[in-house]
Amino acid sequence: MSAETLDHLRATRTSYDKIADVYSERYADGLADRPVDRAQVAAFAELVRGNGSAPVADLGSGPGCVTARLRALGLPVFGVDLSPRMVELARRAHPGLRFHVGSLTSLDLPDGTLGGIVALYSIIHVPDEDLPTAFAEFHRVLVPGGHVLLAFQSGEEEERLHISERFGQEISLDCYWRTPQTVADHLTAAGLRLQVRMVREPYEDETRPRAFLLAGKPA
Template sequence: MRPVRAHSPEFLQATQTSYDAIAEAYAAGFPDSLTGRPLESALLTAFAELARVPGGPARPPVADIGSGPGYVAARLHGLGLPVFGVDVSPRMVALARRAHPGLRFHVGSMTALDLPDETLGGIVALYSIIHVPDDHLPSVFAEFHRVLVPGAPVLLAFQSGDEDGHLRLTERFGQEISLDYHWRTPDTVAAHLGEAGLELYARVVREPVGEEKRPRAFLLAHKPDGAPGSAAEGR
């Protein structure tokens, strides 16, 4: 995967620098945020079922986009999927490789995946589109559509609310950062998916738990395969 270059969009540079600064503290604080989250675990299991091709040829791998410390990729691997992680932060990638030496992690950006067309059997992006500005989100989903094989699923998770908005954090874990967080309604994100040619399969919203301040939204979509009925429904 290509590292983030100097000519990359400003938000990518800021995201990379910020997560490099907080990587160790973040990984220590959130070694596996799926623990104690049965809904998230169930949705990952559903994604894995949709990504499988029973009795078919060798499955293409799935990608965990915004893989962070690597625990989502590890969970997908445990569910029997060939998987690799992609993160904009080199430091996060290094920590993920250390924690999960049997898996592949690469530095890269969801805005320009260094992959040929139609080579992924699925994409998981949990709380990674939250750092993508509104004007870049359509191109991100177009990139997802480009690299997915027909019928492949996409699972997104993001902070939500009654309306779209964003905030900028300048400090986290005692480190100076400059990181934008965008929250969007499920309808907003679903509309962008549709415009990119990705069909919505399911949406789930859960209320905040613990220290969370906003609802969590989950959208499961797929790239149409051109056959009668959706690929997701036929598996």
């Protein structure tokens, strides 16, 4: 792992540690008023249930609300987040679920052990040069026939945004807005087969369209 990647991970971890309490309170259930988003999660869960009983990882689990929703949909699931404070708060909010600290680009999991991966709005913090590594990790840890559900802020052009303040805290977060085609191309290059591509327009409190990609590891 390069020194630049390590610096980026540290900055992202520190930033989310700083805002974790306010973020977790404000987005305790980020899908509560998002019926279209919930439908994508439900479809993912149905596909995963049809391919066996291997566990699912919610990568970038934050407050744990998506992890809890996946469990309610009948999946054996655990959450992974880069921020130790986020993990602590998720464990407190959902004591019956498992959460641990980890990175999308270096998953502490054996090969071929996951039935599915959900990464909602977490790949936006993965730099362009590290995205192939993350998707190669997804492919490595999935069982044959396993599925990946991604959601991310999208647009017609690639764009990088640096955020230096949020919720009154001084932070250092880089966000990478990508087109659905760019992300789909990376998934394909990693050996994952694209199954669904959907883009919804932003709600009133959002500024960018939301893209959803569903992909699978060939059986």
